[in-house]
Amino acid sequence: MTEHRGEPGPLDDSDAQILTELREVYRRLDPVPATLVDDIKYSMTVRLLEAEVAELMRMPAAQVRSESGDRFDSISFSGSRLSLMVSVSAEAAAADTTDDPGVRIDCWVSVGGAVVQVRTSGEAPDVERSQVCDENGRCVFTQVPRGPAHFIVWPTAQKDSAPTMTPTIDL
Known part of the structure; x- marks a missing residue:
């Protein structure tokens, strides 16, 4: 057994052996139910099927499509x-890096205390982050990777009612 030196060090072979034995104890004494993963997936699917899909607010056709490929900095969605x-808005890049810092997303929901979740997908690893809005319905996400994203909004922090989902947009 390794001596304790005050500061934790990297896991070694004895740590791996202890964790393996501990996993085996739990596997024997309190195994994961065989259908747990399927039950969770089913519950999540049913919950999202109850979600309302917000409508992208109408814009004049000239603003929806342009030959220059201009991006608009704000967009509104409406549900019942x-x-x-x-x-x-673009995040400011650090002076010592060439990496794209992503975007900043400011959200305003018509319901104070709502939970807003942003989900991205694309070339960068998928991101899923949530924020609880303040009493005015405002929340902020920083360093969100560019690419396709959609939002899921629950009217309350307890997520006890069906959420509202937005169509996918490109950040």
């Missing part, structure tokens, strides 16, 4: 229970 406005 709430509305969401999203403002997207």
Whole structure:
């Protein structure tokens, strides 16, 4: 057994052996139910099927499509229970890096205390982050990777009612 030197060090072979034995104890005494993963997936699917899909607020055709490929910095979605406005701005890159820092997303929901979740997918690893809005319905996400994203909004922090989902947009 390794001596304790005050500061934890990297895991070694004895640590791996202890963790393996501990996993085996739990496997024998309190095994994961065989259907647990399927039950969780089913519950999540049913919950999302109850979600309302917010409508992208109408814009004049000239603003929806342009030959220059201009990006708009704000967009609004409306559902029967709430509305969401999203403002997207570029994050400032650090002087010592060439990496794209992503975008900043400012959100305003018509319901104070709502939970907003942003989910991205694309070339960068997928991101899923949540924020609880303040009493004015505002929340902020920073360093969100560019690419396709959609939002899921629950009217309350307890997530006890069906959420509202937005169509996918490109950040």
